[in-house]
Amino acid sequence: MDWEYAPAPESAAIGRIKPRYQMFVDGAFRDGRGSDLVTLNPGTGEQLSTVSTASSEDVDEAVAAARAAYDKYWSKISGAERGKYLFRIARGIAERARELAVVETLDNGKPIKESRDVDIPTASAHFFYHAGWADKLEYAGFGPRPRALGVAGQVIPWNFPLLMAAWKIAPALAAGNTVVIKPAETTPLSILVLAEIIADADLPPGVVNILPGAGDVGSALVNHRGVDKVAFTGSTAVGKAIQSSLAGSGKKVTLELGGKAANIVFDDAPIDQAVEGIVNGIFFNQGQVCCAGSRLLVQESVAEEVVAKLKSRLATLRMGDPMDKNTDIGAINSALQLSRVSALADSGDDEGAERWTAPCAVPDRGFYFPPTVFSNVSPAMRIAREEIFGPVLSVLTFRTPDEAVAKANNTPYGLSAGVWTEKGSRILGMAAALRAGVVWANTFNRFDPAASFGGYKESGFGREGGPAGLGAYLTNAEDGN
Amino acid sequence: MSDRIAVAKTYKLFVGGAFPRSESGRTYQVTTAEGAFLANAAQGSRKDARDAVGAARKAFGSWSNATAYNRGQVIYRIAEMMEARRAQFVELVAESEGIKASKAQVAVDTAIDRIVHFAGWTDKIAAVFGGANPVAGPFFSFSTPEPTGVVAVIAPEEDSLLGLISVVLPAIVSGNAVVVIASQSRPVPAVTFAEVLATSDLPGGVVNIITGSAAEIAPWLASHGDVNALELTGAEPELRTALEQAAAGTVKRVHYSHGTPDFFGDPGTARMRAFLETKTVWHPTGAVSLSGGGSY
Amino acid sequence: MSTTNVQDDSQNRPARNRAGQDVTGELTRASAGILPAHLADATVDESSLKRFLAGLPGVDPVGLEQRSAGLATRSIKRASKLQAIDLAISMVDLTTLEGADTPGKVKSLAAKARRPDPDVPETPTVAAVCVYPDMVATAAAALAGTDIGIASVATAFPSGRSSLQIKIADTKLAIDAGATEVDMVIDRGAFLSGNVGKVFDEIATIKGVCGDTRLKVILETGELGTYDNVRKASWLALLAGGDFIKTSTGKISPAATLPVTQLMLTAVRDWFDETGELRAVKPAGGIRNTKDAIRYLVMVHEVAGPQWLDPFLFRFGASSLLNDLLMQRRTQLSGHYSGPNYVTVD
Secondary structure: OOOOOOOOEOOHHHHOOOOEEOEEEOOEEEOOOOOOEEEEEOOOOEEEEEEOOOOHHHHHHHHHHHHHHHHHHHOOOOHHHHHHHHHHHHHHHHHOHHHHHHHHHHHHOOOHHHHHHHHHHHHHHHHHHHHHHOOOHHHOOOOOOOEEOOEEEEEOOOOOHHHHHHHHHHHHHHOOOEEEEEOOOOOOHHHHHHHHHHHHOOOOOOOEEEOOOOHHHHHHHHOOOOOOEEEEEOOHHHHHHHHHHOOOOOOEEEEEOOOOOEEEEOOOOOHHHHHHHHHHHHHHHHHOOOOOOOEEEEEHHHHHHHHHHHHHHHOOOOEOOOOEOOOOEOOOOOHHHHHHHHHHHHHHHHOOOEEEEOOOOOOOOOOOOOOEEEEOOOOOOHHHHOOOOOOEEEEEEEOOHHHHHHHHHOOOOOOEEEEEOOOHHHHHHHHHHOOOOEEEEOOOOOOOOOOOEOOOHHHEEOOEOHHHHHHOOEEOHHHHO | OOOOOOOOOOEOOEEOOEOOOOOOOOEEEEEOOOOOEEEEEEOOOHHHHHHHHHHHHHHHHHHHHOOHHHHHHHHHHHHHHHHHOHHHHHHHHHHHHOOOHHHHHHHHHHHHHHHHHHHOOOOOHHHHHOEEEOOOOOEEEEEEEEEOOEEEEEOOOOOOOHHHHHHHHHHHOOOOEEEEEOOOOOOHHHHHHHHHHHHOOOOOOOEEEEOOOHHHHHHHHHOOOOOOEEEOOOOOHHHHHHHHHHHHHHOOEEEOOOOOOOOOOOOOOHHHHHOEEEEEEEEEOOOOOOOOHHHO | OOOOOOHHHOOOOOHHHHHHOOOOOOOOOOOOOOOOHHHHHHOOOHHHHHHHHHOOOOOOHHHHHHHHHHHOOOOOOHHHHHHHHHHHHHOEEEEOOOOOOOHHHHHHHHHHHHOOOOOOOOOOOOOEEEEOHHHHHHHHHHOOOOOOEEEEEEOOOOOOOOOHHHHHHHHHHHHHOOOOEEEEEOOHHHHHOOOHHHHHHHHHHHHHHHOOOEEEEEOOHHHOOOHHHHHHHHHHHHHOOOOEEEOOOOOOOOOOOHHHHHHHHHHHHHHHHHHOOOOEEEOEOOOOOHHHHHHHHHHHHHHHOHHHOOOOOEOEEEOOHHHHHHHHHHHHHHOOOOOHHHOOOO
8 A cells, every 4th residue: 555654844943043142152143254154044045043253253262252261260160160051052952852852853854853852851961970070080080180171172073063063062061171162153043042042041151152253263263262162073184184284282172073884784683673773874863973884794694684774764755845754865964065075985886896776856946965875895996985964875795704894894984883683792893893982883973972982093082971971071280290 | 351352243234033244244333431432333224224114014003903012011111121131231322422320321221110110001091091981962973092003213312212112112002113313322231131122022014123313314204295293302303394394295193392391300191192093982872772772 | 303204204204394295195285495404403392493483592581572662653644544544454364162153154244245334335344254164154154145254263263272283173164164264273382392303293284284375373472481482483383384373262362462472573574585485464352442553554664564464364253343443434534423322333
């Protein structure tokens, strides 16, 4: 029987999108001196709102405000009091969760079910988790007298706008730092709603400052002399530029960069769940995830079965209006990103890989790229080596576990990896052998504030979440020895 | 005093557990603090550094896979071997640094004690910096620290022995392999330390010691694609900045002491942590009943 | 297989044919389909069967449950909801399986099956009524002239604890009284003790007794303990010729759940991909409201495929579900909420 699900759109009105947003500096919303940016709804390609952006003078003022807040207030109050502010923010996010989900989906293009079920609740959880650390830093394992670094300058990407803001702001504040943060140019809205929540929480002025803008604002921020700590999440290319430009500055830096994760399926895997894991691994958030399982390494003896089941599963994915509650695959964040994904996918054709595209109807407006699987991929192809950051999976095969490890580790990246096997000893053996910061065994793309996340090799350094993530914002007297 | 003519030692590099001359064939004169000739040291080259990285990479696999208990015993054995040569080191440090024997004695004793301290860290690191993560879902998640890989180190110029040990030991305790450029002007204690390492149970290649000019050699290490991290406490500020810039090319981890380090003070954990990666592993729980994988 | 006398004459023939010659010598072939070699080989003897079942891919419970939970978030609105409600009604095996069942109760149930919502005559009829064997004749009389099925539980329902002879007789009793569908239970004790040959033979034998009468094989998943066992039992039942695999008797908790049904839908889908045969699934027990039923239909749609959105291939074993479906149907049509006093008690 044909059974078409009727459209089930979430109401855009819940997002209360304003025609124009301002930056948040020293506890107040005000216009920046940069030119306004226009943010689009990637689902439709239409204008969503305009946002005032910061200039370098605004960066100066924001850093000064953060310094003053640090000196006069934030470094003086007890950890317990800091924690209470963070608990308030966690609750504030939860209370406005539905609104935030709508804002996130309208601005980012991700399916509403993901912003509703993943991004927003996890953002709240990050504040809740770190709130509890604020008065327990002595017990976090970094030495007996931990202290904050001062002012943290943070730059975040567009793939998880609010969640990345939470990953950055929550540990910084819990450890006692103040923050100046720049959201991505294409997704500035949800963090400005967070600014309202922060203001409503009565967080003292200057403790968190939010500066929308493009790369120049980020560059001015991370290179600012008044910034003691830099945290960046984004591309490896920009991460390298930041690391290089900060050479000699003495700033503590953490970088969370790109990835090219191998998702390794053995012949004794729970095949149906592995297929789900492959789908979740590369098509979650349209594949715009630094830890996406973009290289499927499947044991030759089950490759045919796994790929057949995968394609049959992909045929059930529903691509379209991100606001529809039944949408599985939403929009690519921007026209620019869409063109990057298309170009890399085309290189797969050129280099002789075999492209398969899920039979999804592509909407006639907005930025969409249907789930795509390349088979007959060899390790030398660009689609097997470069981060695509889109819904494109490259399928490679292997014969033995050793070969799987060698192929999985054969990349300058090292952010994440997946392993699918029912053999316990092999799970632990593979987990140890893979040079990646996160290994998901018989699951994929799991995130939790209590579990640290971050890369090996060119995927960056430093961790976010867990005690290790907290350590990125702390120092000790003994550290100088 | 005897009229016997002493047998002079040729000071060589220490790479992969062997003592080669520099491939360049170059040497340079090392003097005491007072300017008297002490020895000819090998003037290491970029190719020596390259070979050392190769040796370190080769050693990294087995050293990082050794049990923490085993690494602890091996490192403790280094202290034992040094203790036996305590007098020799006191003499060399005093000569090299131009300090009194009593002061050199303190430095040597602290260095040996520091090795013992780090020998005891090997099997604590995972427990202190890792653990089970209480995630909100039906998963067992744990985080465990792992060594970063090959660490290139510039040893402090002044503290010829204690400085060297303070920057090398925190890297190797967790399983990293090291290429260290010794103090250029005071390399003799470092090369003698290499002899200790060679007679200890430390596998060849875990620590490789190059003598020569950091300014000449270090840039090759900082830009080397198979070096994972830099320890630059011993680098001059200008060189350090250049090396930091080069490190960005492959996103190397960089650590150095801010301000003047006190090698006699509490070494803390920052340097050890600088060369650790946290790996987080997740696995579903359950498979015990039909109702909820999360119940067990 | 060890517990019946079929093994002697059956080494190279498909399982269901073998079973068809078991015990009475007058049983019909369970299926005309020719199995692919690896499936036919699986039923050569008990050790082959054991190896085959052990070789099925494992099930990761968390991943399985997360897929179910994900599908449960589908939002089914307006026309697609009304379509789902009508489909669900047409899939109900309206069930009464009480010690206190009487002809009066069964007649009332049959009346409900014929006209679920007397005020709204165009409401679809249910797929079948499901009763104990001794009530089949009553049900058959009450449903005469309709195409509503008469399903009967059999084989010492619900425990399955009796001899094969009794189970055969139980089945014949139901069929002779007019049952058009038989819901048998498997011997869970035999399954759990590793005696899968016995389970296989019993299913095959009963299928032989059934002939063209469609056989639903109740796995009683709540007693199987693990998802891996549910998968194995599903394949066992499919190999032995069951037309349906059914979750539960309704007497054991947990009864039907979304993850268990997902596993069974995956099994019939895989069976179809390997053999070209369409087999059916019936969750039973614990499905009480429209929201639940729609979640099951979403799962049928997306796990097995749209082909299975058909009462021939999917059923709900339920009693109170029907009234909720009827209330929701009225709500969809009238635009305001209905209440329990506007649908009939059965």
